[in-house]
Amino acid sequence: MTSGRDRLVDSLYSVVENPDHLGVLFENLSGYCQFSAPSKDAKMAGTPSRTIKRVLENLKIHFDRASSLMDLAGRGVEGMTHEPSMASVEIDLLVGADGRVVSANTDATAQLALRAGDRIFALNAEAGDLARLRVKLRSMSGCRRDEILMAVPAYDCFGKRCLLAFTPVQIADGPLCARVSKIELDWSAVAGGAISRTFGLTDIELGILRAICQGHTLADHARERNRSLATVRTQAKLLFEKTGAHSQVELVRMFAAFSQKSTAGPIDFVPPRSAQTCSRRTMIDLPDGRTAQVDMAGSPHGTPVLFLHGVLSGTGIPEQMDLYLKQTGIRLIAPLRPGFGQSTNVGCEPNLFAETYVSDIAAILDRLSIDEVRVLGHRTGAAYAIACAEFLPSRVSRVFIVSATLPHSSATAVHDNPSWQSMFAQTALYAPSALTVLAKGAAQLAHAQRLDRVLTGLYGGAEVDADTIVRPEIFRTLEYGFHAAFAQGTLGYERDLRVAVGDWCDGHFLEASNDVTFIHGSCDPVTSPDLIRQLCSSGGHLDLTCVQGAGQLLLYQHTPLVLDIVGGRSLH
Numbered sequence: 001m002t003s004g005r006d007r008l009v010d011s012l013y014s015v016v017e018n019p020d021h022l023g024v025l026f027e028n029l030s031g032y033c034q035f036s037a038p039s040k041d042a043k044m045a046g047t048p049s050r051t052i053k054r055v056l057e058n059l060k061i062h063f064d065r066a067s068s069l070m071d072l073a074g075r076g077v078e079g080m081t082h083e084p085s086m087a088s089v090e091i092d093l094l095v096g097a098d099g100r101v102v103s104a105n106t107d108a109t110a111q112l113a114l115r116a117g118d119r120i121f122a123l124n125a126e127a128g129d130l131a132r133l134r135v136k137l138r139s140m141s142g143c144r145r146d147e148i149l150m151a152v153p154a155y156d157c158f159g160k161r162c163l164l165a166f167t168p169v170q171i172a173d174g175p176l177c178a179r180v181s182k183i184e185l186d187w188s189a190v191a192g193g194a195i196s197r198t199f200g201l202t203d204i205e206l207g208i209l210r211a212i213c214q215g216h217t218l219a220d221h222a223r224e225r226n227r228s229l230a231t232v233r234t235q236a237k238l239l240f241e242k243t244g245a246h247s248q249v250e251l252v253r254m255f256a257a258f259s260q261k262s263t264a265g266p267i268d269f270v271p272p273r274s275a276q277t278c279s280r281r282t283m284i285d286l287p288d289g290r291t292a293q294v295d296m297a298g299s300p301h302g303t304p305v306l307f308l309h310g311v312l313s314g315t316g317i318p319e320q321m322d323l324y325l326k327q328t329g330i331r332l333i334a335p336l337r338p339g340f341g342q343s344t345n346v347g348c349e350p351n352l353f354a355e356t357y358v359s360d361i362a363a364i365l366d367r368l369s370i371d372e373v374r375v376l377g378h379r380t381g382a383a384y385a386i387a388c389a390e391f392l393p394s395r396v397s398r399v400f401i402v403s404a405t406l407p408h409s410s411a412t413a414v415h416d417n418p419s420w421q422s423m424f425a426q427t428a429l430y431a432p433s434a435l436t437v438l439a440k441g442a443a444q445l446a447h448a449q450r451l452d453r454v455l456t457g458l459y460g461g462a463e464v465d466a467d468t469i470v471r472p473e474i475f476r477t478l479e480y481g482f483h484a485a486f487a488q489g490t491l492g493y494e495r496d497l498r499v500a501v502g503d504w505c506d507g508h509f510l511e512a513s514n515d516v517t518f519i520h521g522s523c524d525p526v527t528s529p530d531l532i533r534q535l536c537s538s539g540g541h542l543d544l545t546c547v548q549g550a551g552q553l554l555l556y557q558h559t560p561l562v563l564d565i566v567g568g569r570s571l572h
Contacts, residue, residue, distance in 0.1 A: 006380045007565050008032045009062055009246060012437065013254055016066050023457060026423050029434065040297035058163040062242035063433040065254065067440060082301020093180040095120045095166070097137050101547060102177055111156045111182065118179075123164070125154040133166070140168045140175055149178055150217060156182070165252065191205045195243070195255065207237040208232065212248050213255050277480045278322035279315060283342065284367050284518070292343035292360055293332040298325025302396065304370050305566055306361065306388070307334040310379030310405075312458065312497045313555075314481015315341075328567045333373070337384075350498040354387040362392060377401045378555060378567050380500035389514040399516040400566045403552045406527050406535070407503050420457035421526050428497040435497070440488040446482050451475075454482070461525035465551035474556050515541050519562055521550030 008028040016023040019121055091108040094543045109115050112123065118168050120137075121130045129152045136150045149166040154161055166178040196206050212219040218552065222232040245251040279295035286292055295315040302325070309315045315334035317325075325332055338359050339345040348356050377385025382404040389396050405425075425434040442454050455478060459465040468474055485493050518532050529546050536542040545565060550557050563569075 001280075005032065005059070007041075008247075009059065012059075013189075014065050015437065017440045019441050020450060020453065022438070022441040022445060023420075023453065025438070025441065026420055026457065029427075030423055035045060041048060060431075060433050062246075063431075063437050065244050067433070067436045069250060079148045091180065091182045093182075094122050094169070094171070094177045095137065095180060096175060096177055097140060099134060100519070102171075106548050108180075108182075110157070113157050120521055122153050123152070124156075125164075131151065136166070137178060140166075151212075165248070167247070192255075199242045201239065201242060201268050203244070204235055208236050208239055209251065210253065213252055219298045225264065253330045275479060277316035278319050279317045279332075284335075284364050286344075286360055289361075290338070290340070290346065292344070292364060293336045293340075293342040294364060295336065297322045297332045297334070298328075298330045300331060301566065302326075302329040302331040304331050304333055304368075304373045306365075306373045306375045307332050308375065308381035308384045308388070309334060309336065309340075310381050311493060311500060312482055312485050313379055314484045316477035316480035316554065318477045319490055320473070321556075321563075324388065324560055324563055328563055329567060330563060330567050332376075333364075333368070333370075335361055336484060337492065337496060339488050339495070341487050345488055345492060348495075352382055352493050353495055353499055354504070355391060357384055358387050358391045361388060362395070365395060371395065373395050374566060375399045377404070379403050379552070380405045380496065382406075383502070383504040384501050386516070389516070393514065396514055399515065400519060401563055402519045403521060403524060403554050404518055404527060404532065405500055407501055420454075421461070424497060427500050428494070432494065432498070435494055436490060439486075439493050442491055443493075445485040446479075446486065451479055451482060459551075462551040464521075464523055464549060464557065465525075465553045468551070468553045468557055471556075474553070477556070492505055492541060516543075517565065518542070518544045519554065519565060520544060520546055521552060521554040521557070522548045523550060524552045526552050 009023075011021060011025040011028045011239060015025045043089045050334070065084065091102065091111060092103070092105040093108040093112070093114065094103045097148055099120045101114050101116050101120060103116055104112075104114050105119075114122070121134065122128065131152055133152055139147050152164045152165050152166070154162055165181040165183060167181070169177055169179045171177055190211060195209065199411055201209070207225070208218070208221060211218075211224075217223075218232050219229055222229045225232070240246070240251065243251060243254060245254060277295065277297075279297040282294050282296065284292045284294055295317075297317040307315065315336060317332070336343040338348075338353075338360070346353075346356060365371075372395055375385045375388050375398070377383075377399065379402070382401045385399050385401055389399050389433055390426065424435065424438060427438060445451065445454050452475075455469045455475070456466070459469050469478065520527070520529050520532050522529055529544070532544050532546075536544045547561065549553055555562055
């Protein structure tokens with residue numbers, strides 16, 4: 001049976017090859033780490049943090065490598081698009097020592113025409129290779145568990161050339177079997193050179209990598225090079241150490257990722273035509289020489305309301321929302337944070353970033369000749385709304401927070417969260433290297449026009465939200481925000497999320513003099529209304545308006561209600 005660690009590493013490199021597999025990575029990461037919310041019990045305080053860090057410590061190198069691979073794919077490697085590609089195909093096939101198929105999933109059956117009980121020797125492969133495979137399977141009890149038993153060139157049901165790698169695995173309470181991985185490949189000199197430069201491989205180590213990727217065993221390579229098997233194994237060990245690969249299968253998976261066709265060049269903030277917003281974009285110069293993108297909507301001369309966007313929901317404004325803003329006389333001002341859209345990024349640690357952003361906001365208000373504003377924080381924008389109240393008390397008349405995402409360390413019940421929301425937040429707290437890969441995977445999906453998968457993973461936890469994201473105008477609005485989040489890469493997103501899950505609602509927050517109104521959906525699957533009520537009970541200046549039947553996309557589900565409250569037209 002494949003271990004949780006092996007499944008996690010396999011799915012990690014699978015995402016590098018194909019971002020469509022991001023959901024599988026989320027599942028395997030969650031299952032392997034057994035994430036749970038931090039306990040308020042003093043005896044348990046910090047336990048999840050230590051557990052998560054411990055179980056991920058020996059995988060950090062894989063997350064770092066995967067991140068580097070994604071960067072290579074994003075920038076493109078000259079000539080790689082003309083090289084043969086190599087990709088691992090998802091099949092689950094176990095074979096016993098006698099060559100009988102123990103188990104086969106539907107993909108294995110569809111691609112190799114093998115079912116449980118069939119003989120593996122029915123493969124469309126050379127007779128000599130099948131004869132050697134028979135011998136290898138019978139003797140696999142003496143083989144190492146981290147080494148490919150044999151790689152057999154074969155043809156699948158579609159007549160496509162592939163390589164079937166057999167690796168010994170021990171089934172729990174069962175016999176020793178060989179797990180079969182199907183790999184479509186050919187050696188890519190460009191990809192090999194890229195790996196060699198990235199990991200500092202010697203020519204000897206690169207030769208071993210090529211042999212493994214072409215389906216040769218270490219023994220085959222030793223005979224071909226007229227070296228002892230012990231010498232080749234020692235050289236292979238150095239190859240594994242340099243690349244961080246745990247086994248030959250992982251090494252092949254890594255090479256497959258390098259061999260993928262490159263995507264377009266650096267990400268620019270040019271959202272696809274399908275992404276739409278009714279906001280008007282303007283660029284404002286900041287005192288330190290940076291530039292801030294500020295999106296505006298509603299009445300140009302109306303009551304100013306500062307809109308602080310969520311980490312992914314963005315500043316996009318649907319048409320109906322823009323019309324209602326104009327009808328109610330609200331001028332919505334939405335400054336994108338550094339690193340989002342076209343706002344110049346800033347080198348700043350997460351614990352100092354909120355104050356830096358508030359300084360930018362003060363400069364923007366000065367340029368717009370606005371003395372006082374109401375602040376509307378949306379989702380993770382809640383942290384910055386509170387920061388505005390703390391650092392700009394004389395300019396903020398009131399704070400409104402819609403669908404607040406509270407810090408995981410103090411409130412959010414992870415086990416009740418949609419898995420993607422939970423995993424992003426937990427990795428932001430405890431495993432930043434993992435967060436980088438998750439963010440880059442999500443960004444790749446968006447730029448591959450597969451944003452629907454990401455939105456379903458993020459917002460599909462409640463039926464009301466799932467129904468909302470399929471509305472064309474809402475999908476286009478979220479698409480605009482998503483592309484703004486990753487316009488300059490993922491660093492801005494990663495920092496923003498780390499701010500959002502920090503302890504921003506502790507300390508000065510409870511002592512703030514500004515009135516704060518939470519507007520929250522009763523069906524929000526990320527932050528329970530009960531947690532908001534508990535928070536509001538700790539301060540007389542805090543109150544909650546709970547909207548029955550609304551989810552985390554409350555702003556788009558009950559736009560008139562939210563804007564009436566913010567604009568002072570409703571006593572809520």
